[in-house]
Amino acid sequence: MASGTALIYDEEMTTHKLLWSDPICDIEVPERLSSSYEQLRSYHLVERCVHVPAREGSEEEILLVHSLEHLEVAKSTQTMNEEELKRVSENYDAFFFHPSTYRCARLAVGATLQLVDAVMSGKVRNGMALVRPPGHHSQRNAANGFCLFNNVAIAAEYAKLKYGLQRILIVDWDVHHGQGTQYIFEEDPSVLYFSWHRYEHQEFWPSLKESDYDAVGLGKGKGFNINLPWNKVGMGNSDYLAAFFHVLLPTAFEFDPELVIVSSGYDSGIGDPEGQMNATPEVFAHLTHFLMQLANGKLCVILEGGYHLKSLGESVCMTVKTLLGDPVPQVSGEMAPCLSAVESIQNVRAAHKPYWKWLAYEDTSFLQNLSTKSHFLKTANSNPSTEHESKITNNNDTVKVDRFLELHMKNILFPVPPIKTATTGCEGSEHFLSEHVQLVKEMDKTEVEALVSGFYADLVKDNKTLLSLGSMFVILDKILKKEVCNGIATSPTAALSAAVALRHSVRLGFQRVLCVFVGDMQMIPNTEDGKMLIINICEKEQSGKTSCKHYFSLNWKEDAEGNDFFSAVLGFILPVAYSYQPNLTVIAVGPNRNLGISGISLLVALIQGLAESRIFAVIEDTEISLMQNVAKLLVGASTPAFGIYVPPTQEKVNRIKALRDQFQQEWKMLQCSGDIFI
């Protein structure tokens, strides 16, 4: 699988600028590009990327999406004077021409296509193109909203034509609706377009009815256009993550794209005058991390909007750092989506129920009793997470936001551990040893005995286990000291090793340890003090132990034909895990696991977004191929082969829903339907 991250930037795209006064367009300034690039340099990220040059998009490439008339009008502006430029610009909603606009727009298209080629040819795994003018509002025959040519739409058509792709996912996390992109692919089932956007019940620009959640696509394209409207400002990290867990990711994994393209606008970030949202830069690391697990990692991130230069720059850096494979920083803020966000999520899930298998058993009874909607809103105040107090009173106070971000990013940008993975050289590990892996020597026997005889004597009986513990302690120490990012060990009794590892981790000072245990756990540690949260994925209810706030037994029988674990990971495990905010994750696979390797791989891949990617994996030593798969994932050598997508059965959906209904007050990231307020 390819490696490396491309960065495409050409200073010439800073020449396009507004020549007259226009309070609407004057935020789209050249410094957006140059200061983002400077920020990348200041974090030494430019030198870690593969430099790919921009080029001019050809007329033929532009005509993949735009009309000849639109192209001719754009071309004709190159020789116009200011008066003429102003007049042509007035034909469009919120667009301005400069003599260099046409040249810059062709460079933006070409830069985007260069990135697609670099990724599709395997020259790099993923990459980012810093371009302007942006693209997602421009339409076949019109410029709109600072956009002249639709860079991302052209890229999708180009990729279909040149690489014969049949499924492309476009994720538009810009705070404005990319109506241009929606119109272009509305009837096209080969391009799944997802956009969230500030909407405020059609009050916010471009104020279109077709930006609402019920615009699902037309004809054969029905189900392949997903609009998630934000009807309030102040949306934050938890709202964005909830939208990914409960809308985008389940759909994306079912769609199984061959390429993912992001219309990456950062005006959805804190401090932006347009968005007025509260999401902080590190959330883009999480969003990027999730999308990297699709399409075998083939991800092209294309800049759209973003008008607070500091917020824009920090968010661009978070995105590129993650594309490079760095650990994902802890996400800040209360992990509780607001009522308005949950309502939008519920509405879009209901609207798409007819088109997606994963939604087949979605309960849409709330639609019938819409009359109780007022009831819905009235009782809403009973839930504390209904509204977000806006951290920054008004985003217009740029300097205040600068200071906030200065402090906020200080404890986010931790030094990247020199080594990615520590292992004990267990059976089969020679396959993945590389400069990213450190073989740790076993702790010597006497040390282990001293340790075990004290704190773990009640757990450890025989000698063989004792030795396997030696390596485990060494790895846990290295993870705690941040000498490595993650670690993996095998054990003759994974259940016992996991129990000792959990107790050892808490003793070492990890205050919140998440343990996901696959198979029967045999011994279940006491989770009363909340310092551990255990999710036991087992075939049958553990002896009498029912689920409670910090212990869940999730009964799951792997599906014979393929991998149906997506709904459990996305709809339950990740929301609980993100609500808990662990500072270490322990993944353990015991004897007679009830999950396929692809289900476990999915879990390991997606859970790396937690605890600054600190994961300790302990695998039953009979599971050689599983160990190798997990090790490759931890090293970042591969994205998981998720196997054949199988939608969840009604019984499994009901089991998740029951757990969600029972615990969504404690773990609020589980909330995805409004019936919690009724």
Ligand SMILES: NCCCNCCCCCC(O)(O)C(F)(F)F
């Ligand atoms: N009352 C009229 C307000 C017009 N506001 C225009 C906002 C354009 C936003 C452009 C963008 O940020 O979506 C892009 F990504 F394309 F750059």
Ligand SMILES: [Zn+2]
């Ligand atoms: Zn925007």
